[in-house]
Amino acid sequence: MIWKRQIPILIVAFIGALTLFGWFVEEPNIQAFVDDDATQWYDILASFAIILGAMNLMKMQIQKVARQKKGWPYSIVAIFGFLFAITAGFFIKGVDDSVAVWGAHVTTEGTLFKWIFDYMFTPLSATMFSLLAFFVASASYRAFRIRNFEASLLLVAGIIIMVGRVPIGSLISSWVIMYIIVLALGIGVNTWKKDKKITFGVVGVGIIIVTVAGMMTGWPLDKPAIFYLPIIQEWIYYYPNVAGTRAIMIGVGLGIFATSIRYILGIEKSYIGE
Amino acid sequence: MKALEDLILKIGKVDRRWIFLVLAIAVFIPIIKPIGMPIRATETTKVVFNTIENLPENSKVLVSIEYSPSTKPENHPMTISILRHLFRNNHKVFVTCLWPDGQFMAQDALKQVAEEEFGKVYGEDYVFLGFRPGNEAVVKGIVSNIRKLYTVDVYQTKIDEIPLMDGIKNFKDFAFLFSCSAGYPGTVEWVQYAADPTGVPMSSGVTSIQVNEVMPYVQSGQMKGVLAGMPGAAEYEALMGQKGFATSGMDAQSIAHLVIVLFIILGNAAFFIERKRSRKY
Numbered sequence: 001m002i003w004k005r006q007i008p009i010l011i012v013a014f015i016g017a018l019t020l021f022g023w024f025v026e027e028p029n030i031q032a033f034v035d036d037d038a039t040q041w042y043d044i045l046a047s048f049a050i051i052l053g054a055m056n057l058m059k060m061q062i063q064k065v066a067r068q069k070k071g072w073p074y075s076i077v078a079i080f081g082f083l084f085a086i087t088a089g090f091f092i093k094g095v096d097d098s099v100a101v102w103g104a105h106v107t108t109e110g111t112l113f114k115w116i117f118d119y120m121f122t123p124l125s126a127t128m129f130s131l132l133a134f135f136v137a138s139a140s141y142r143a144f145r146i147r148n149f150e151a152s153l154l155l156v157a158g159i160i161i162m163v164g165r166v167p168i169g170s171l172i173s174s175w176v177i178m179y180i181i182v183l184a185l186g187i188g189v190n191t192w193k194k195d196k197k198i199t200f201g202v203v204g205v206g207i208i209i210v211t212v213a214g215m216m217t218g219w220p221l222d223k224p225a226i227f228y229l230p231i232i233q234e235w236i237y238y239y240p241n242v243a244g245t246r247a248i249m250i251g252v253g254l255g256i257f258a259t260s261i262r263y264i265l266g267i268e269k270s271y272i273g274e
Numbered sequence: 275m276k277a278l279e280d281l282i283l284k285i286g287k288v289d290r291r292w293i294f295l296v297l298a299i300a301v302f303i304p305i306i307k308p309i310g311m312p313i314r315a316t317e318t319t320k321v322v323f324n325t326i327e328n329l330p331e332n333s334k335v336l337v338s339i340e341y342s343p344s345t346k347p348e349n350h351p352m353t354i355s356i357l358r359h360l361f362r363n364n365h366k367v368f369v370t371c372l373w374p375d376g377q378f379m380a381q382d383a384l385k386q387v388a389e390e391e392f393g394k395v396y397g398e399d400y401v402f403l404g405f406r407p408g409n410e411a412v413v414k415g416i417v418s419n420i421r422k423l424y425t426v427d428v429y430q431t432k433i434d435e436i437p438l439m440d441g442i443k444n445f446k447d448f449a450f451l452f453s454c455s456a457g458y459p460g461t462v463e464w465v466q467y468a469a470d471p472t473g474v475p476m477s478s479g480v481t482s483i484q485v486n487e488v489m490p491y492v493q494s495g496q497m498k499g500v501l502a503g504m505p506g507a508a509e510y511e512a513l514m515g516q517k518g519f520a521t522s523g524m525d526a527q528s529i530a531h532l533v534i535v536l537f538i539i540l541g542n543a544a545f546f547i548e549r550k551r552s553r554k555y
Contacts, residue, residue: 035418039411046407104429107381107404117378122343129344133530137297138290141537145545155542159535165482165505167311168528230314237489237502246490 005274009266016264058082088112157236164233174227175214181227182206279547286544293537300533304525311525318492319509321499322477326359326450333365333449334442336416338464339383341456342375345481350379351507351520352479353454357387359514361394366438368448370424371405372412372459377428380404397436404428409459413467417445451476457484465491479506 015038022034061075061082088094092112093105100108108114146152163169186203193199222228262268315323329335337356341349360367369384371377384402388394396402403424406412415423420442426432433439441447445468453476455461461478465488469476475498480488482503491497501510504527507520 032418035414036422039408039414039418040422042411043406043408043415046409046411050407101430103426107377107428114378117375121375122346125343126346133301134294134297137530137534137537138293140534141290141293141541144538144541146542155538159538162531162535165503166528166531167313167505167508167524168532170312170314230316234316237485238493241486242489242493245486249490 005272008272009269012271013264013266016260020260020264054082085113085116088116157240160229161233161236164229169229169233170222172229173219173221174224174229175210175219177227177229177232178210179207182210282540282543283547285540286548297530297533300529301526304529305522308522309525309528311528313505313508313512313521313524315509315513316502316506318499319501319506319513322479322501323359323499323510323513325475325477325498326356326363326452329363329365329450331364334368334447335360335365336368336370336445336448336451337380338370338372338451338453338455339376339380340372340460341379341454341481342373343379345456346379347519347523348481348504348507349454349456349479350383351504351518351523352501352510353379353383354387354518355507355510355514355516355520356452356454356479357383358391358516359510361387361392361399367400368403368438368442369400370403370412370416372409372463373456374405374407377405381428397431397438399438401436401438402428410463410467413459413463417468417472419444445474446472448474450474452478454479455484456481460484461488461497462491465496470496477501479510 018030019034019038022030025031058079061078063069064075065072065079088111089106093100093102094112094115095105095108095110100111105111106113140158144151144155144158146155163172182203185206186199189202190196190199217223222231225231259268263271326335337353337360339353357367367388369380371380380402384400388396388400394400404427406415406423408415412423421433421439424433427436445451451464451469451474453461453464455464455478461480461484464476464478468474477498477500478488479501480503482505485500485502488497488500492500501507504520504523507518508524511518511521
């Protein structure tokens, strides 16, 4: 029991504490361990994990085919793909040593491995990612609804970012945005007061003010800057977005810290199956 | 009015395959016949450009490639433009990859820019160190001792036999880092484990979806600007005065975004009409 429980916990606690304090202690041996040795240990362990992962993948796929579970023909493709890549990586280069030695053959033109990457992996990968554009279009059409204030805020910010980030956004005059704001204001007043006269009054006055201001200033495309889409989207990126992201980052950081302390103190023992 | 409402409702219930078709057409037309919309460089892109422009000649610059073919349209034009800028200003370039696929992307970019466009000499003007597994451990390894991590380059040549590697021991020997990233491990790991602890300036080119994640580092000055997605790449091409794939892609992206916005507006109009009618009955 001691080898399965206490010793692993002790190793984790010791290595964890050493790595943590390595950042704060001016001791060359500890720093060398944290900076060089520990990272190389990680590399070695990660390499073994890849082998285990690959073996596990094969086991699962072979079992799926053997038991003819749902979608088993795809597993055959996965098995053949895996074996093909292994063959191209370790057994058949496709070129002489004068063209590429083992290792360099991975990225050398004319090798089997490079052929797999160029003509199988790249098109498949690009196709999968390209399909996202269509799903985004369909999903935003169905899901982006003005149901409440928060949803409206998200929708408006999303549209500003989408249009403001691309060149077409810089072609939309800030005066057009001002007219849209006046109309939106009219909708708001109408919902609040439910009086056509007041609504028309607000919209009419707004349009007159914007038109007179535009005629006086000569309708510059990007002035006033606060109504110019590229400027508004930059502001959204720089301030509300950064504020939200920082809050998330701080939360995640605190979470990582708390979990790390739990590991070092031996409270968290999921890695030994408890 | 009722006919218009009925039409909007009908559009609101349209099969999603029609949406796919409209979007496909909207993307294809500008690709086949580019409109040539003006590209306006944002501040973050200008900062990246100026930082590289102000590096002293023959500076040693580390370029790290962390993306795969799936995000090639966004990231690859950035890599191409950055390499052009670095070679144009006669800097020495060292290329590493935190992603295995990044090695292929880097090789493609180096072949196009270093070999074909500038005729640079391998081992004297640039070195391709390639991919090493280990994610942030690789970043830490480069920071402490790059020679321990990379004993050979991509072509299996010993590091000690490459003239450009003379005097390169760790990350502090570089004047600048550019990370072209599409996720983990990438820009964030470079900031946290390399640029910030050592004080070596860095910039990055990221996919649009990653901009939120890296913007706090840009605003705090831990990163010198950022190239944000394909628009960022197109802006850099405009600053370089050499149009490329990103510039031609921006027309398609502009129209696609506009079409999606129109769909959202129509979807909401249908939603409101439906709600109004359901209240009436």
